[in-house]
Structures are given as C-alpha cells and as structure tokens.
Amino acid sequence: MIGSPLRRVWAMMYRHLALYRGSWPRLLELAYWPVLQMLIWGFTASFIARRMSAGPGMLAASTLLGGVLLWEVALRSQMGVAISFMEEMWSRNLGHIFVSPLRPWELVAALLGMSVIRMLAGVLPAIAVAYFLYAFNLFTLGPILVLFFANLMIMGWWVALGVVSLILRHGAGAEALAWSVLFGLTPFAAVFYPVSVLPHAMQAVAFVIPASHVFEGMRAVLSDGVVRWGQLVAAFALNAVWTLAAGVLFARQLRQARLRGALLSVGE
Amino acid sequence: MQAIEVERLTKRYGDVLAVDAIDFAVTSGETVGLLGGNGAGKTTTIAMLLGLLIPTAGRIQVLGHDMAHDRYAALARMNFSSPYVALPQRLTVAQNLRVYGHLYGVPRLERRIGELAEELELTEFLNRRAGQLSAGQKTRVALAKALINRPEVLLLDEPTASLDPDTGDWVRTWLERYRAGTGCTILLASHNMAEVERLCSQVLMLKAGRIVDRGSPDDLLTRYLREDLEEVFLDIARDRRQATPA
Numbered sequence: 001m002i003g004s005p006l007r008r009v010w011a012m013m014y015r016h017l018a019l020y021r022g023s024w025p026r027l028l029e030l031a032y033w034p035v036l037q038m039l040i041w042g043f044t045a046s047f048i049a050r051r052m053s054a055g056p057g058m059l060a061a062s063t064l065l066g067g068v069l070l071w072e073v074a075l076r077s078q079m080g081v082a083i084s085f086m087e088e089m090w091s092r093n094l095g096h097i098f099v100s101p102l103r104p105w106e107l108v109a110a111l112l113g114m115s116v117i118r119m120l121a122g123v124l125p126a127i128a129v130a131y132f133l134y135a136f137n138l139f140t141l142g143p144i145l146v147l148f149f150a151n152l153m154i155m156g157w158w159v160a161l162g163v164v165s166l167i168l169r170h171g172a173g174a175e176a177l178a179w180s181v182l183f184g185l186t187p188f189a190a191v192f193y194p195v196s197v198l199p200h201a202m203q204a205v206a207f208v209i210p211a212s213h214v215f216e217g218m219r220a221v222l223s224d225g226v227v228r229w230g231q232l233v234a235a236f237a238l239n240a241v242w243t244l245a246a247g248v249l250f251a252r253q254l255r256q257a258r259l260r261g262a263l264l265s266v267g268e
Numbered sequence: 269m270q271a272i273e274v275e276r277l278t279k280r281y282g283d284v285l286a287v288d289a290i291d292f293a294v295t296s297g298e299t300v301g302l303l304g305g306n307g308a309g310k311t312t313t314i315a316m317l318l319g320l321l322i323p324t325a326g327r328i329q330v331l332g333h334d335m336a337h338d339r340y341a342a343l344a345r346m347n348f349s350s351p352y353v354a355l356p357q358r359l360t361v362a363q364n365l366r367v368y369g370h371l372y373g374v375p376r377l378e379r380r381i382g383e384l385a386e387e388l389e390l391t392e393f394l395n396r397r398a399g400q401l402s403a404g405q406k407t408r409v410a411l412a413k414a415l416i417n418r419p420e421v422l423l424l425d426e427p428t429a430s431l432d433p434d435t436g437d438w439v440r441t442w443l444e445r446y447r448a449g450t451g452c453t454i455l456l457a458s459h460n461m462a463e464v465e466r467l468c469s470q471v472l473m474l475k476a477g478r479i480v481d482r483g484s485p486d487d488l489l490t491r492y493l494r495e496d497l498e499e500v501f502l503d504i505a506r507d508r509r510q511a512t513p514a
Contacts, residue, residue, distance in 0.1 A: 003344055003371075004373065007370050007373055008370065008371050008373075010370060011366075011367050011368075011370030011371045012367075012371075014370065015356065015359065015363075015367045018359050018363045019356075019359070023358075091354060091355075091358075092352075092353060093353070093355065093356055095320060095350070095352075095353035096348070096353055096355065096413070097371075098319075099318040099319065099347075099348050100343060100371040100372060101340050101372060102371055255322070258319075259321075260281070261281075261315060261320070261321045263321075264311075264315060264321075264352070264353065
C-alpha cells in the first residue's frame with residue numbers, strides 16, 4: 001500500500017469537503033455569522049462616524065470594523081478546528097479513524113487545513129461587505145495584515161486544540177466550549193479598545209493573550225501608520241508558548257482517551 | 269506463522285478487571301472466534317488489538333509488529349468492522365470508501381472501489397448517502413471499508429448483529445469465500461454461535477475477562493458432550509457442566 005502523510009491528511013480534508021459539496025445550508029452557515037456581525041457593526045460604525053468630526057470619526061469607525069474582521073479570523077479558525085473534530089464525534093467515526101494508519105498529528109494537520117478553508121469562506125464575504133457597504137478596505141493595513149491574520153489563526157488553533165482536549169476528556173459535555181470559549185476571551189483580547197482602559201488585573205490577563213498584541217498593533221497602524229514590531233514579536237512568542245501547551249494537553253488527553261477506551265464512546 | 273500473538277494481555281478499569289491476563293495466538297489464514305456473553309471482554313480485547321485501547325499489562329504482536337511501539341506498521345495491513353462504529357452517514361458510499369482508501373494508501377483507488385462494489389453488490393448504492401441505506405446494505409458498506417486495503421488481518425466485532433437471517437447468511441458465505449480466496453486472518457467476536465461454528469477453525473471462550481476454554485468447534489462439542497456451540501456456551505456461562513478431559 002502506498003501511504004503518505006499528505007495523502008492521509010488529504011483523506012480527512014476530503015471527508016469534510018465532501019460534506020460541504022452536498023449541502024448549501026452548511027456553506028451558507030460558514031459566511032452567515034461573519035457577514036451578520038459585519039452588518040451590525042458596520043451600521044454602528046457608520047452611525048458613530050457621522051456623529052463625530054471627520055478625522056476621529058473615520059478612525060473610530062475603521063478601528064471598530066478592523067477589530068470585527070480580525071476577531072472573526074480567530075473565531076472562525078477556532079471553530080473550524082473544533083467543529084471539524086466534532087463532526088467525527090457526532091458521526092461516531094473516531095473509532096475507524098484511530099485504527100487507520102492516520103497519525104494524530106496528521107489528523108490535527110487536516111483539522112487546521114479545514115480551519116483555513118472555513119475561515120476564508122467566512123471572513124472573505126465579510127471583508128467584501130465592509131468594502132462595498134462601508135467603504136472600509138481591510139487591505140489598506142498593508143502586508144502586515146498577513147502577520148495579523150497568521151497570529152489570530154494560530155491563536156484560534158491552540159484554543160481549539162484545548163477545546164478538543166477537553167472534549168476527549170469530558171465527552172459531549174464539553175461541546176458547548178467550541179462556540180463559547182473564544183467569546184469569553186473577547187474582553188481581554190482588547191478587540192475594540194486599548195489594553196490600557198482595562199483594570200490592572202485584567203491587563204495582566206490581556207498581556208498573555210496574543211490577540212491583545214495584534215489589536216494594539218492594528219490600532220497603531222490605523223491611527224499612526226506605524227508598525228509596532230514589538231507587539232507582533234510578543235504575539236508570535238505567546239502563540240508559540242500556548243501552542244506548545246495545547247499540543248502537550250492534546251497528546252496527554254488522547255493517551256488518556258486510549259487508556260479509558262473513550263475513543264469508542266466519546267460523543268455519547 | 270502467527271498473525272496475532274497475545275501474551276498476558278490485561279485491561280483494568282479501576283477495580284474492574286475487563287480482561288485478565290489472556291494468552292492466545294492466531295495462525296495466518298485462520299479464522300478464530302472470540303465467544304462470550306456481554307461484558308466477557310471480547311470488544312475490549314479487539315480494541316486493544318487495534319491500538320484503540322492501551323492495555324494495563326501484556327504484549328500484543330500483529331504481523332510481527334509490537335502494537336505498543338510499532339502499531340502504525342501493523343494498522344496499515346489490518347482492518348476492522350463493527351456495527352457499533354459508524355461511517356459518516358452524510359457521505360455517499362463512494363465518498364466513504366474514497367476517504368478510507370486514501371487513509372490506507374490504496375493504489376488505483378477508484379478501480380478498487382469498483383471491484384468491491386461489484387463483489388459486495390454495492391454498485392447501485394455508490395452515490396447514495398450511507399445514512400439512507402438499510403442495515404444489510406450498511407453492513408456490506410462496512411465490509412467494503414474493512415477490505416479496502418486488502419487486509420492481511422481482519423478484526424470483526426459482531427459482523428452480523430442486527431441483520432436478518434438471509435443477509436446474515438449472505439455475509440457469512442461471503443466471508444468464507446473471501447478468507448479462502450485471500451488467506452486473510454480473521455478474528456471474529458460474536459454472540460452468534462452458529463456463525464462461529466460455521467466460520468471458525470478455533471474458538472476462544474471468554475468469561476469475565478478470562479479465556480475459560482479453547483479449541484476447535486468439534487473439539488468443544490466433543491468435550492462438553494453437546495450437539496451445538498450454544499449449549500457449550502450456556503454450560504460455560506452458567507457453570508452447568510465441566511468439559512471432559514481432552
């Protein structure tokens with residue numbers, strides 16, 4: 001048999017892509033929330049901009065819209081991984097997957113691949129809505145946008161890996177975390193306001209969340225036109241630490257699931 | 269040559285001893301039955317053989333590979349089917365087989381899918397979603413998945429559970445033909461005594477996690493002075509009668 005890691009990763013991605021191929025409601029769902037968020041916050045930003053003088057108004061509006069779009073990158077990346085994993089659990093397919101030659105890291109790679117596709121399918125329409133309805137062009141941030149995207153995607157991934165680990169540990173009872181956990185971090189991520197407005201205790205939490213550094217960096221680009229490289233380095237370093245921690249947690253919980261026999265019953 | 273070798277295999281969940289230091293070997297090309305009541309340890313044993321469950325103690329070798337350290341090499345050459353582990357219901361039969369064909373690195377995959385569909389009478393269902401199939405059709409799809417990589421070792425957990433007698437007989441006939449044609453080694457866990465009697469050259473009788481007896485179906489019938497394996501099973505399950513010395 002000719003087996004390669006890439007082919008096994010593709011097998012798992014094909015399994016999820018086949019689901020979307022035959023289901024327009026699933027495709028619609030990918031873009032539904034990001035576009036809805038953009039519509040709500042877009043009109044809010046327009047209202048704020050009209051009530052303020054031109055310069056500050058535009059800055060407030062673009063900070064708000066940039067925050068909404070970039071936070072969606074983290075949210076969709078996290079859900080992309082978690083929901084793809086839960087699809088396996090809901091279809092009681094984990095038993096077949098884990099007795100195939102698929103390595104755990106290959107499964108994770110496939111989940112990340114699906115996460116990128118799901119994120120782009122959700123965020124690109126929202127970016128288009130921002131451009132055509134509110135004349136906000138996210139790409140005016142310049143090439144640095146790629147690094148913002150990368151950091152937020154990585155943050156979504158390690159949060160998702162943590163959620164998947166909890167699902168392996170606690171079963172279907174932990175499913176709700178897939179939709180809620182990153183929303184819980186929103187106050188600390190400083191998406192719409194600077195970290196400095198937070199109380200000191202919350203600032204300490206914000207400091208260890210990569211997204212807060214990304215959004216501080218985004219605001220610096222939008223308001224002053226400067227790239228705060230220190231913020232980006234901090235975001236990447238924190239992401240590296242959290243990814244390592246989430247990877248260790250996932251590996252441990254997978255082993256625990258194999259010790260308890262949970263791979264046959266997870267999801268029930 | 270032994271396709272499967274199990275030594276002192278044990279699985280403990282807290283105070284519960286699910287599998288208690290069992291030893292057995294399955295010769296290449298043989299069909300061996302794991303027979304036992306609910307909770308006897310059949311599924312637990314199969315899950316450990318597949319690496320899905322880590323044993324508390326003991327050693328498993330499949331096709332010469334130690335499952336504790338080298339399980340992926342063995343997993344590529346074996347496969348598994350169970351009515352309790354489903355295939356994605358929203359995918360079509362062909363999509364399901366494609367997923368597993370890629371996972372097992374099957375060469376000329378579309379041709380292999382066509383062959384299996386023809387052999388298992390699935391051609392007309394290839395583009396139908398797995399969730400829309402009857403229990404018998406689903407069993408045939410599960411078999412096609414289990415055979416996609418031409419496994420040298422096939423582990424079957426109650427392959428005919430919930431099937432009507434006609435479909436069950438069709439599956440048993442097919443398995444007999446397949447083993448005879450390929451020399452595949454089959455380990456079969458079942459509650460169905462007639463199935464085990466018909467398919468298996470050796471039977472391992474499990475009770476409370478231990479192998480309490482073993483032998484060929486004829487040997488067991490002779491030693492328990494019974495007409496069929498169901499009576500032997502009841503003798504063992506209810507401690508009704510001891511076997512006469514072999």
